[in-house]
Amino acid sequence: AQKVTQAQTEISVVEKxxxxxxxxxxxxxxxxxxxxxxxxxxxxxxxxxxxxxxxEQNEISGRYSWxxxxxxxxxxxxxxxSQVVDSAVYFCALRGETSGSRLTFGEGTQLxxxx
Amino acid sequence: xAGVIQSPRHEVTEMGQEVTLRCKPISGHDYxxxxxxxxxxxxxxxxxxxxxxxxxxxGMPEDRFSAKMPNASFSTLKIxxSEPRDSAVYFCASSFQLAxxxxxxxxxxxxxxxxx
Numbered sequence: 227a228q229k230v231t232q233a234q235t236e237i238s239v240v241e242k243x244x245x246x247x248x249x250x251x252x253x254x255x256x257x258x259x260x261x262x263x264x265x266x267x268x269x270x271x272x273x274x275x276x277x278x279x280x281x282e283q284n285e286i287s288g289r290y291s292w293x294x295x296x297x298x299x300x301x302x303x304x305x306x307x308s309q310v311v312d313s314a315v316y317f318c319a320l321r322g323e324t325s326g327s328r329l330t331f332g333e334g335t336q337l338x339x340x341x
Numbered sequence: 342x343a344g345v346i347q348s349p350r351h352e353v354t355e356m357g358q359e360v361t362l363r364c365k366p367i368s369g370h371d372y373x374x375x376x377x378x379x380x381x382x383x384x385x386x387x388x389x390x391x392x393x394x395x396x397x398x399x400g401m402p403e404d405r406f407s408a409k410m411p412n413a414s415f416s417t418l419k420i421x422x423s424e425p426r427d428s429a430v431y432f433c434a435s436s437f438q439l440a441x442x443x444x445x446x447x448x449x450x451x452x453x454x455x456x457x
Contacts, residue, residue, distance in 0.1 A: 259444065261445070261446075263448075269430065269450065269451055269453070270448060270449075270450045270451065271432060271434075271448035271451075272448075273445055273446070273447060273448075276445050317384065321444065326389075326396065326397060327372055327374070327389055327391070327396070327397075327436070327438065327444060328386055328389070328397060329374075329386065329446060331383060331384040333383050334383065
């Protein structure tokens, strides 16, 4: 069985602060894939990043960075110098190689960036 | 390229009525997914298709729900009869899975369904 836990239900920060969203996953598969999606107030789900279990390199994309650590089964997401437009619900998701194409989503973290 | 297209964007109906949600996947994608999002249950996978064939419908809540994919560019999710507890946002997503590591799902804008 796959499970994704996003323990932070809501986070509120002031603009320009750095913020880290936590994601912890459980799977028995040796090969698996991790994802982050953003859901802004408008409601659509926007793909942010995909990571393979065999690639533990951290990734940076502009103000966004991701820290993948297999030892702690975590795939955390950091926004540097947050902006009001970053306000959204962020979902972490997992697909294990034995789960077909089924994605398991976490419950999401509501991030509010205040001016 | 156009993303996943869903229609209608909003639907308000009365209990007992039939509701049909529509989805056009990204051209060339061979997988199509239907999800439901509610506050209580989060994002749930209802069903997914590969090359127009249903692969996993274990998430379909009950017989009132049915999904079809008559061709590679169109899918429907039908609820008959609808009930107030079906009120949710329904998302369609598609992906292209040439190899096992190219399976990112891209989501449509969703259909917000309200059943009165």
